[in-house]
Amino acid sequence: MKKLLLTVLVLIIGLGSVFAAGEQEDATEYDHVIGKIPYTFEHAYHQSVCREITEYAAKMYNTKAVIIDGESSAEATLAAVENLISQGVDGIALHCGDAGLSAKAVDMAHAAGIPMVTTLIRPENMTAPHIQPQETPSSIYMGAEAARQWKAAHPNTPIKVAMLNFGGIEQVWDMRTGAFMEGVQSVDPGAELVTMLNGQGSTVKSMEIILDVLQSDPDVNLIFGANDEMALGALAACEQLGRGVMDNGVPLTEIIAGLDASSAALVKIFDPNCSFKLTHGAVKDIARAEVDTVMAMINGEIPMDEYTETRVLSPTFDFWNTTIAEGQRHLETNFFYEGDLEADVKAAMK
């Protein structure tokens, strides 16, 4: 027994020193260390943001980015902030789902003298630089465009909207679901929001829910998922029911819109016969803006305790107004896409 314990101890310490040797190296290698807390590492979007931040910070600033997952939970986010502060990073980029918690995190970081930049969810106290992707106008535009396309094809059919959200996060309404509805109603004031249910950000869950929604109201003709995963779930549900098709961009059964502009979505969007047609989002610009702002604060170029808002476009991609080449470029710069979008679209159509 004692022998076993001793072996374990020796092993652990030995391993530790090996790691330590490696670690010491990279600590001296970099000029700065910054921390990044994504909303949840489980979504493709946030993983891409983290990857861009890591690569961009290393390349442009010779800076190491430490990623600690916010796990889409308030406690985990708070713990991540605390840990990064005690690790003594030089700056923190935070994407957290709650304005109150963001404000608290900013205060904590400032108390420790560490600059922090927030993303998407504007902290209540507004005492630190903030990156604001322009989701609201893009969502409004997307809603309007979807409604226009539907009305052009079916002038006499009233628009009925179903939505999938994350369940009760208000900002999602302001920037995504509500804004989308506003856009729809700007075209067709009589458009009706039939239902809004919690798709939990999951494709499978969303598919099941949309199957039920289309059952209770088969006339639903506009579906918006507050991220691409949910939109893809909605699409799968429609396809299951023999819907989800378009005639070369002319809506037949419904129009589906998503959000994030990931490769999985764009492949569908540029398929002329698929009813998933709109999405918006950006990764690269947001990630770079985060790094740039944090580094500017570290280098004393901008004050760390003054609210500035860096607006980042959230470009919209839809079948009707964007080209496949634009989509290709977007994916390459934002989602580390290495394929050929056109070929992928063709492959997916078969």
Place this chain on the structure above:
Amino acid sequence: MANKTNKLKFLTHPTFILFLVFVALNLFFAFSTPRFFKLSNYMNIIRQSTMIMIVGCGCTFLMMTESLDLSVGSNLALSCMVYSFLVVFGIPGLGIGPLPLWAAGIIVLIIGGLIGVLNAVLVTRFDFEPFIATLGVMYIGRGLALATFDGKSIRTGFPDGFEVIGNDSILGVPYLFIFVFLAIVIFSILHKKTLLGKHAIAIGCNKNAAFFSGLNPKRIVTRLYIITGCLAAFAGILTASRLEHGDPRTGTGFEFTVLVAVLLGGTPLSGGNGTILGTVIGALIITVLGNGLNAMDILKFWQIVFKGIILIGAIVLHSQLRARRRNALIAAGTKA
């Protein structure tokens, strides 16, 4: 002879081995990354394991009696929401305005206790498996937590002092530490020095002996559920204060974290003895592991895999140690 066995007992005691594992983990991380071994980081670790330890104290007792409580996570979330709601809005239905913090706290503790009562009634009166009963209550609690404010967080209008217990310190010691310390001390005393602890052990270890000694298992299990419910509610209040907002999504998966901490701490699901100290070390191990692996910049998904390996490994080790001890004792017994 007696001295020798005592020494041996100390060395092979599961809690001590667990402590060694904890120390080894700390050494490992300290050698692996310069970002880990800092006083402020240890403060974080304790702060982050506060809720696990506080609720774990109650769950340790429950598991000693062969029960378990999966509703603690949603109980925590519900308490967090209700507490925030009461201090911000009061009880609109009764025309009562915002309540003072202490009054809201008391109401929330009572609600937490009532959830405990519900669990207890299902388990002792309707003879539910604890797993099923508390799973049902878990769903109900989570739904109610979300329904409190239509699924939204409450984050404005808090009275002064709302954030004190979760964030502030007294003489440099955070209140949270004081609460954890008190919980550990109180529950260690309950465990070692009171009827409740002793009877909980007796019920979990040997039902017959408990019966023939005239104990009432149902009453004891009921009390333990109520205590655990109150602790979860208290953790909810602390969470609300620490987060400085009422979050209905808080505590998701918390029940399993607590379960794992208690199991690592050496309290078996099949009942019998456990130790509060073991649970505390178990909670610390979980937190240190997450913290240290994060500091080493290990990918989160590997961390999940490690969590599984460590859980199974620890339990296998535990059962082997137990078997070893038992065999040694039986051998000693036959020789004597």
Place this chain on the structure above:
Amino acid sequence: MNNDVIVEVRGLTKEFPGVKALKGVDFDIKRGSVHCVVGENGAGKSTFIKILTGAHRRTGGSLKYNGKDFDPKSIREAMDNGISVLYQELNVVDDLTTEENLTLGKENTKWGFIRKSEGLNKTMDIIRSLDDSIELDMPVDQLSVAQKQVIEIAKALSTDCSVLVMDEPTASLSEDEVRRLFLTVKKLKEQGITIVFISHKLSEIFEIGDYVTVFRDGEMIGTKSVPEIAGYDDAAGCPDTFDDATVAEACTELVRMMIGKVIVQEYVPSTSDYSTKLLEVKNVNNRRLKNINFELYKGEILGFYGLVGAGKTEVGRVLYGIDDYEGEISVNGKKAEYKNVIGALDAGLAMVPEERRVDGIFGQLSIRANIPLMRMDSVMNSGLISRIKENRLADKFMNMMSVAAKDREQAVAFLSGGNQQKVVIAKCLNRDADIIMLDEPTRGVDVGAKEEIHEIIRDLANEGKSIIVFSSELPEITNLCDRIVLMHDGNVGEIMKNQKDVDVDHIMSVVAGG
């Protein structure tokens, strides 16, 4: 009212659904005496103890305690009135210390906090007098079985009790410990405590007992003073200790009372020619068994007889691969190397276990589902369970053993004990093993069914199967078996051949340790 009598039992009856466990029992227990109670399993002694200690309520008759009618509703109530019990199973909590165990259920508390019990010193004295290596702060799981027992004894004594019931207290104690226990018992007696002592080791009665009551079939057969049993008419002329010969003779007398008149039914010798040796057991030892040797021939019925605790079941467990052993067992001339039940079954042994509720029946399953479980092949048709075959099999055994059930789909848990036993036997017989072991095959089975089961056993032997019957019912053994292994305290006392006029007295004296 007699001041010398602490417990007065008159016409006490206890009925369970379908069973009369006590059929009107009368006797007195004298204050300050050591009163022994003996009887075979099911004789009613444990029912009596349970009524006395509040675990069961009586259904008729009267029980007076200290001259007042006494009908405790709970163990607690009996305890509060000064009647404590020392149970047969270990009822200590392993995870608590000695001290905590001693005070469990009667802690001295203030606001829920446990305070030091004052009576503990007294208890500790008792413990030290039994085993001086036990300390108050020792966790109980570090103690040996015997030491745990000591704690239980001390715990039972630690209440202010005037009657202490000891249910087989010496079963797992070493000789030395037994001696010390008896010293304690004597001390307690001097303090005026009445002790009700249940033991299967009859010789112990003559060391410490004052009176002995014998139970049989729910009835009280007799209450006698120990000198009387030992053959001294006058207590005054009786020595403090008895010599071995007297004890042996007296034990035999007790066994005779316990068993009653053995009606030796017509014993039909089996057709075995004793030519093929199927099973040979050589020098088998383990924790409970000492140097067991015997052999079993094809077509023979071998009986194991001994009082409860003599080690019959343990022999079965060793043969069936459950318990470890040292020594050699050969089946069919080959050394048996199996270490588990599956191996034993493959080697051609099958067993009907003693505890049918714990080890035998599958209560929630139907009779039909129970019977084929030991050999599913018997109901399989090209790899699948055939309902037709199952039904046929169930019907066959239900007819053969006349199982009283609504039909074969009835869940076994709802059958009466005897019918459950028949299902268990049927399950085992269906295994079609060469060697069939039956541990207490007819316990709790009514007379008619008993005879049927015996008939089946004989038929099996005639078909060439070898049967081992473990039984504590002597008539069953003498009626059925070709040879009888007499066991006493883990030893084989004697292996005798059965015959028409078997010497029952001799059997009794062997199993009584003579």
Place this chain on the structure above:
Amino acid sequence: MTGKLRLPRFQSQLPILVGIIVIMMIFLTIVSPNFLKAQNFSNILLKIGIYILIASAANLIMITGNLDLSVGAVLAFSGILHAYMCKHGIPIPLSILITCLAAMTWGVFNGFTVGKLRIVPVVATLGTMYMAEGLAFLIARWDGGTNIMLGLPGAYTRLGRYMLFGKIPIIIVLVVIVAAIFLFIEKKTKLGRFSFAIGDNRSAAELSGINVTKVIIILYALSALLAGFSGILQSSRVGLAAPNVGRMMETYVLIVCVLGGTKMSGGRGSIIGVLLGAAIIGLLENGLNLLGIEHFYQEVARGLLLIIAVIAQKNSKSVKS
């Protein structure tokens, strides 16, 4: 008295389940005009199909008195593994085969820790759950993201969206087949019979020569196999594999079994019960979605339904015995 007790007890609970289902259906027919339509029932079946597939094996595990919490993670793991392999050029049938084997490995591991090492199933399978889930995310990440969709061969979705006779979704067909197989296992094979025996009285099962460890390992392997196959099916149907799809699947499966009258302590349960239990869950979720009820009330409803259904069954039992 004995006459009423003739039926094995679990069967006496089936009428109660049917009763609950009928009440729910009547209620939904009244409040939602779209409920009583063939398409809706197909939707419900599709939704509960995966639960039934997994629960059919998990139910047998529960009948032995054990439990499998790793099914959701194994489902997610298998979906991702299958997609990963298909994307990287392994033919789909071969990929399905490898994935099924990999899934079974998890099950064998569970069976070993639970059956051989006698680790409490909750802990053992919770550990497996973490490991499988972590690996699922890792595979997705090695592929470069959190879910795998791009670059899947066109035939990837063929299995999951296949319609028998152009009408009946493959999942429904499979549910019928698997349910039939497990009904068969339950009634006609040693495995089924031994499962009941082990859950009823483990000690007696061992003394009757039943190889308990082997049975438990086989059952865990079966459960993992079905979870794995469900993962393949689900990802194929959605056309995308994501590592988080199995979340809470284990509790759903557990609830389906418990609603179906399976005792957690073992010895009692049936595949018919599983079908009915799944129907109850399916109707509940379908109904709540049809009515557009907020998701938090759905959670409350789920908890209440679980408790009420179990109480109803317990009461029926106490009346009977």
